[in-house]
Amino acid sequence: MATSALNRLNPTPGTLYRMAGFNIVAGALGTGVTAIINSTLAPDFAVGYLMGVANLVWLFIIARRAMGKGVHFAGRMVARNYYIRFLLTAVILILLISKGIMEPWPMVAGLTTAIFVSIGAMVLSIQAEEE
Numbered sequence: 001m002a003t004s005a006l007n008r009l010n011p012t013p014g015t016l017y018r019m020a021g022f023n024i025v026a027g028a029l030g031t032g033v034t035a036i037i038n039s040t041l042a043p044d045f046a047v048g049y050l051m052g053v054a055n056l057v058w059l060f061i062i063a064r065r066a067m068g069k070g071v072h073f074a075g076r077m078v079a080r081n082y083y084i085r086f087l088l089t090a091v092i093l094i095l096l097i098s099k100g101i102m103e104p105w106p107m108v109a110g111l112t113t114a115i116f117v118s119i120g121a122m123v124l125s126i127q128a129e130e131e
Helices: 013-037 039-067 071-098 104-130
Strands: none
Touching: 013 039, 013 104, 039 071, 039 104, 071 104
């Protein structure tokens, strides 16, 4: 039985717990592997991973708020918030990298890993709920 897009934006507690679990495990594994490869880069990976998770949570909140609004208002709201989120993320990355606080590649790897893990967890959770 297929669920509507609105229902998918109101996930069950089980879905949220699965997604959180996937992200905690993946973040810990990624940080651990990075620490084994080069211990000085592990915090950079962890910061990138946390930024990726925060970005996805922010996107989820934006989409959820837009669902109950009119089409034109929702479109403007999503576009505005998307650019605010993008600019804030870019500014944080630029500041951390340009000041030499963090290395860019482990941060990008962490951010990318968070996005892929979260998308995979969402797909698996939706499939599990539909069965």
